[in-house]
Amino acid sequence: MTLMRKVLFFLLLCLTAYPGKATNFHSPNVAGPYGVGFRVVQHYDRAHVYKQRIDLTSGTTTPGERARPVQTLIWYPAKKTSGQPLRYGDYVRLAATETEFARSPAEVDRLVTAALAENYANLDSKQRQLELAQPMLARQAADAAPQQFPVLIYAPGSSSSAYENADLCEYLASHGYIVLASPSLGVTTRSMTLDLEGAEAQASDISFLVGYAATLAQADKAKIAVIGYSFGGLANVLAAAQDDRISALVALDGSVRYYPAIAQAATYATPERLAVPLLYLGGKPATAEAMHRNNQISSYSLLNQLKYADFYNVTMYTMEHAAFQSESLRLGPEQRFGDYTRAEATVAYGWMERYVLAFLNAYLKGEAGAATFLHNAPKANGVPIHLLSVEAQRAESAPPTLTTLATTFATQHYTNLAESYRAMTKTAPAFKPAERALISWGEPFLDEKRYAPAVEIYELVNALYPDSPRAAFYLALAYDKNQDRARAIENYQRVLSFWPDMAEAQQSILRLRAQSPSK
Incomplete structure (x- = not known):
């Protein structure tokens, strides 16, 4: 029996078994050119504790493994005819083994049955069986496509399972992306806490998956983006602010918009550290009156500060919050979609997928056609009228950071550093790299005997920190190595004005004077 005949036979069997029943969700988009493989990896992040030393239910020492569990779902481009259909x-x-990897099949059955009954009471037993029996695009343990692909990390909403947007993950994998996802866990509890500590725990999980992806032969480690839904759409922003391996962000109605106090409390999440392209897809904005009633009006918006990033703000007018993840579309009650039907929400979900794919293709694969799609008027892309709108904001400039300064210095063949710094401060007057960061920047040049660039770096350090004995010492050392005896002696003497008893400076002055023909 061919694969197509097997699929048709299965669908016919479902319709026969449940006459009059229709499935809630069908994928609105055609899959990409690749098959989709799927596997699960269960491992621990041993740098972080998950179970507390004392079990709060028993009052005794917690037995067994206490490290943070990271059950990782992996979708990957694969050969189309291999593997077991899912x-x-x-x-x-998979929800039943997120924190306890060794549960028996009977335990899994019991927990899944109970969770479905509690969370999806809208489904009668026949509808539930029909939805769970739906064939998916992915195939278990399929043979991987023989090349490297960009990596996507998917961060689910608060307390949600890693599979909550399985349809989006499959769709992206079929278009040539490796997608990894893990559950949304609190610091020490299965439930996420909606605070900075919880967001940072999920951000840490994201970086753990970024590191794990580097071990995958199929992964292009230089091209990594993170997609986050709801609270995951805040955690991914915090992760990118601390992990520069992340080069693009997607937020699906992300909490970076709805929890400004948490974003503001993460003081490291600055525009300078978030100079990566961002696609934000959100539902129709609430009225000012509704926001006031819900205490959502804030004077702070991190999104409005992202002036060093390409930022695409897409408003999906027919999508309530729940419609941004396919689990709700498949299993949730109709009421989750507000004034719109499930069918209308599904159409919008399909366009959400297409905009996410275009964004990733533009920024991770450099496809010109995808960039054009992002900047087109929605009508030109075939979007139904009144479905969505797009605001595109280009980055004003490269961020005023030491990285940008170092890049400019390199492109100018390691000359004119002071001029480059002055040019940057014209648009960013407050830009002043930390003294120790500048000193550390210069040290490899000294080690590699590239003394002229080291001199320029330490001249800048001394201009910015004229009262620093450490800066004076490194400048003296750079001049010394660069055979500029007069300036070396002058700056060793400056060092002694701060540290009169420094033997190394005293001895260097004696040595240089002994070498000088004008001694």
Whole structure:
């Protein structure tokens, strides 16, 4: 029996078993050119504790493994005819092993049955069975496509399972991306806490997956983006602010918009550290009156500060918050979609997928056609009228950071550093790299005997920190190595004005004077 005949036979069987029943969700987009493989990796982040030393339910020492569990779902481009086909229920069962990897099949059955009954009471038993039996695009342990692909990390909403947007993850994998996802866990609890500590725990999980992706032969480690839904769409921003391996961000109605106090409390999440392209897809904005009633009006918006990033703000007018993840579209009650039907929300979900794909293709694969799609008027892309709108904001400039300064210095063949710094401060007057960061920047040049660039760096350090004995010492050392005896002696003497007893400076002056023909 051919694959197509098997699929048709299965669908016919479902319709026969449940006459009059229709499935809630069908993928709105055609899959890409690759098959989709799927596997699960269960490992621990041993740098972080998950279970506390004392079990709060028993009051005794917690037995067994206490490290943070990271059950990782991996979708990857694959050969189309290999592997075991998956059904949606295969994803749902994974929720039972997110924190306890060794649960028996019977335990998994019991927990999944209870969770479905509690969370999706809208489904009768026949509808539930029909939804769980739906065939998916992915195939278990399929043969990987023989090349490297960009990496996507998917961060789910608060307390949600890693498979919550399995349809989006499969769709992106079919278009040539490796997608990794892990559950949204609190610091020490299965439930996420909606605070900075919780967001940073998920951000840490994201970076853990970025590191794990580097071990995958299929992964292009230089091209990594993070997609986050809801609270995951705040955690991914915090992760990118601390992990420069992340080169693009997607937020699906992300909490970076709705929890400004958490974003503001993460003081490291600055425009300078978030100079990566960002696609934000959100629902129709609430009225000012509704925001006031819900205490959501804030004078702070991190998104409005992202002047060093290409920023695309897409408003999806027919999508409530729940419609941005396919688990709700498949299993949730109709009421989750507000004034719109499930069918209308599904159409919008399909366009959400297409904009996410175009953004990733533009920024991770450099496809000109994808960039054009992003900048087109929605009508030119075939978007139904009144479905969505797009605001595109180009980065004003490179961020005023030491990295930008170092890049400019390199492109200018390691000359004119002071001029480059002055040019940057014209648009960013407050830009002043930390003294120790500048000193550390110069040290490899000394080690590699590239003394002229080291001199320029330490001249800048001394201009910015004229009262620093450490800066004076490194400048003296650079002049000394560069055979500029007069300036070396002058700056060793400056060092002694700060540290009169420094033997190394005293001895260097004696040595240089002994070498000088004008001694």
